[in-house]
Amino acid sequence: MSVKRDRVNIAVAREVAEELGNVAESLGMTQFALANDILTVGLEAVKAGYRVSQIRELLQFYKLMVELEIVPIPGRLLDSIVAEHYRKDKEGALKVWCEAGRMLGSYLRATFGGLEEVSQLVPYLAKIVPAKRFELKVSKGEAVLEIVGVGYSLEAVEVNAAAAKCLFDSYGYEVVEQVTAPGILVVKAREREAK
Structure with a gap:
């Protein structure tokens, strides 16, 4: 038995919507599920005091840490x-x-x-x-x-x-x-x- 979730439409730039569709398909997810996950995580970070630009830089820094095998100590x-x-x-x-x-x-x-x-x-x-x-x-x-x-x-x-x-x-x-x-x-x- 599936549970129907309430849905609300939001507007985004066409390029963002197209990229969302492409990424969702490559991950085997629906656009709804992917957008919901991304927005949930993003909103948690913003509510915790991070600005969007900081979130982007933290992701870059995390990528750098992984690629250079940096170990926190x-x-x-x-x-x-x-x-x-x-x-x-x-x-x-x-x-x-x-x-x-x-x-x-x-x-x-x-x-x-x-x-x-x-x-x-x-x-x-x-x-x-x-x-x-x-x-x-x-x-x-x-x-x-x-x-x-x-x-x-x-x-x-x-x-x-x-x-x-x-x-x-x-x-x-x-x-x-x-x-x-x-x-x-x-x-x-x-x-x-x-x-």
Whole structure:
């Protein structure tokens, strides 16, 4: 016995309705069921205080986490692991983090484009990463990355600096100035001149 659900028509742009139909068909769902699920989840997120633009960026960040196999870990635990690795094998720790920065840079470049486009994502990412301040300013071939709360130890800041250097390198930028202190990282980079 099927239960008849009350239905109400709502208007959407033609392209949205067509895409809804295509996606529903590919998932083996009715348009009603898919639209109902999407609206239910979206409304829950909006009622929880998220703006639609934030929801979109959270989805992008989640996709990034899945594709790069990022594992959530408590900040203090990560800091402790990093500090121990750094004390035992400084060069090895810096190399691992450099490779991670280069990989992230390659992914961001392929997915979002230039550093200017990536800098547009930073306000959303800053709400997710465990830092008190996380800013990336890009203008006229120069970039400044400022992070406050980047780690509890100087070792954590140093490995993050290595990651930032290699991320910038993957974009064709050279680090020209770097400031590190416990919990503080400032990296200034300049676009390399073409040879």
